[in-house]
Amino acid sequence: MKFIRENLINKAFLLFTVLVAAVVTVGIVLNRMQVSSISLNLFLAVSVLVLAFILIVFILDVIIPLNRVIKQVTNLLTGKNYKKVNPITIDEIGVMTHFFNEITTDLEKISYDIKERRRMSSELDIASKIQQDVLPKEAPETPGLDIVAKTRSAAEVGGDTFDFLMSPDKNQLFVYIGDVTGHGVPAGLIMMMVDTLVTAMVSQGVSNGRDLIVNTNNLLTPRISSRLFMTSVMLRWDKQAQKMYYTGAGHEHILVYRTKTEIVETIRSGGIALGMIPNVAQIVQEKEIPLEIGDTIVLYSDGITEAKDKIGNMYELDKLTASLKRHGYRPSAESIFDNLTKDFSNFVGEYVQVDDITMIVIKYLGKDSATSKVKLEVSVDESQAERKSKLWGWS
Amino acid sequence: MPIVAQIKAELIENTYYVIHMTGEIDVNQLPVLESITKPLLEENNVKGFVINCSELTFIDSKIVGYIAYLYTTLTHSNKKLLIAGANDTINDILTLVGLNAIITFFPTVDEAIQSFNI
Numbered sequence: 001m002k003f004i005r006e007n008l009i010n011k012a013f014l015l016f017t018v019l020v021a022a023v024v025t026v027g028i029v030l031n032r033m034q035v036s037s038i039s040l041n042l043f044l045a046v047s048v049l050v051l052a053f054i055l056i057v058f059i060l061d062v063i064i065p066l067n068r069v070i071k072q073v074t075n076l077l078t079g080k081n082y083k084k085v086n087p088i089t090i091d092e093i094g095v096m097t098h099f100f101n102e103i104t105t106d107l108e109k110i111s112y113d114i115k116e117r118r119r120m121s122s123e124l125d126i127a128s129k130i131q132q133d134v135l136p137k138e139a140p141e142t143p144g145l146d147i148v149a150k151t152r153s154a155a156e157v158g159g160d161t162f163d164f165l166m167s168p169d170k171n172q173l174f175v176y177i178g179d180v181t182g183h184g185v186p187a188g189l190i191m192m193m194v195d196t197l198v199t200a201m202v203s204q205g206v207s208n209g210r211d212l213i214v215n216t217n218n219l220l221t222p223r224i225s226s227r228l229f230m231t232s233v234m235l236r237w238d239k240q241a242q243k244m245y246y247t248g249a250g251h252e253h254i255l256v257y258r259t260k261t262e263i264v265e266t267i268r269s270g271g272i273a274l275g276m277i278p279n280v281a282q283i284v285q286e287k288e289i290p291l292e293i294g295d296t297i298v299l300y301s302d303g304i305t306e307a308k309d310k311i312g313n314m315y316e317l318d319k320l321t322a323s324l325k326r327h328g329y330r331p332s333a334e335s336i337f338d339n340l341t342k343d344f345s346n347f348v349g350e351y352v353q354v355d356d357i358t359m360i361v362i363k364y365l366g367k368d369s370a371t372s373k374v375k376l377e378v379s380v381d382e383s384q385a386e387r388k389s390k391l392w393g394w395s
Numbered sequence: 396m397p398i399v400a401q402i403k404a405e406l407i408e409n410t411y412y413v414i415h416m417t418g419e420i421d422v423n424q425l426p427v428l429e430s431i432t433k434p435l436l437e438e439n440n441v442k443g444f445v446i447n448c449s450e451l452t453f454i455d456s457k458i459v460g461y462i463a464y465l466y467t468t469l470t471h472s473n474k475k476l477l478i479a480g481a482n483d484t485i486n487d488i489l490t491l492v493g494l495n496a497i498i499t500f501f502p503t504v505d506e507a508i509q510s511f512n513i
Binding site: 179225227228229231249250251252253268269270272273276277283302306 | 494
């Protein structure tokens, strides 16, 4: 029976067979009963009954199930509300009904995924906007220093940060760069936590880099996984004494171009990354970077030194150092920055950005130099489509 | 010719695990590193891990982060994490983030294992 139930042609063949068998059986019976003729009425009545039986079977088994599924398919195609159809046959119509149900299930899943993706994209845009708002748009005027700082995220939300914070007594300017492991939302959330903590502590009067790093670490470590951490360098500029100090938290080297000798010093930031261990008081120190007029400090994130060219070679510290050695003599932080990033862009070429990149260039111009506004740029305001195709180049 | 990235764990004296990392290990190999090491963290008879860096040519910040995680997890269980055989590049990367302040470095795996018994 299954052979007949699962195929419309077999069903039609069965009904035709039933019709032929009925005619043959009636003929044989009449012949045996030696009936040479029957009334027309009886013949018509029997014929109508047999045809009615076949028609009813055909309607119940083919027409009704087909109409049910066709109605829902039409609703689906014309954008009306549709519902799943319970298959009552196992023939081609049953298969079609099952197929319709599967298709609509997949469509609902795809529709949900699209809505969810739109929602997430919208939330990422909001997160990106919040992060932009946290990053500095302008910094305090800094007599003696010429500063350019730029950052670019590899995703909607970045893990690199920098900021310029003036102490409440206006005597100390804190300049810091931070780089959270990886990039994207987890890195961005930690970056936001650190920015908030540092800003709060400076406004509360914490007046040296070491205390800022130690206290930030104390508050951050219990709140994040030890797999995530932030490396940082905190510079403290004593405006009155015209002295620069640094406190390292496991960050990349600090580069210092010496105008007099035209060499580049690489200073290990020292310390340990924020968030790795609960107490870093014994590890972290604040030290001075002696500066003479014309000297230039460069802070950068590992997105620059770990950037690759099209054949996989890394930019590495030596290329950045060589670039600074070539351009450190230039008169302004902006011209040095532009040339450093030009060299960098030429190296990486078409390689697509995979990590956040940040660089701060600080040139010491001397106490009597004209006050210059800090130039800041946060490149996180591009649409996702633009960012995906964005090349490394900054210039 | 670049060395193929490879990670494997070796149990020594039924007490120490040596994690051999070879080639360039970056975020792409992190799932493998996790799948190999996470079950080993649960083993009570193990006193500690030694990361053998003698054939390691590069690690990125994600791997450094995972090493910090291994250190924290093992320390919480009163176990040790040691690093052995790091070349200048690896030494620089680990030192830069300050891991040398909390993890002891040894020139060879043998010396690292011997230190467990001191």
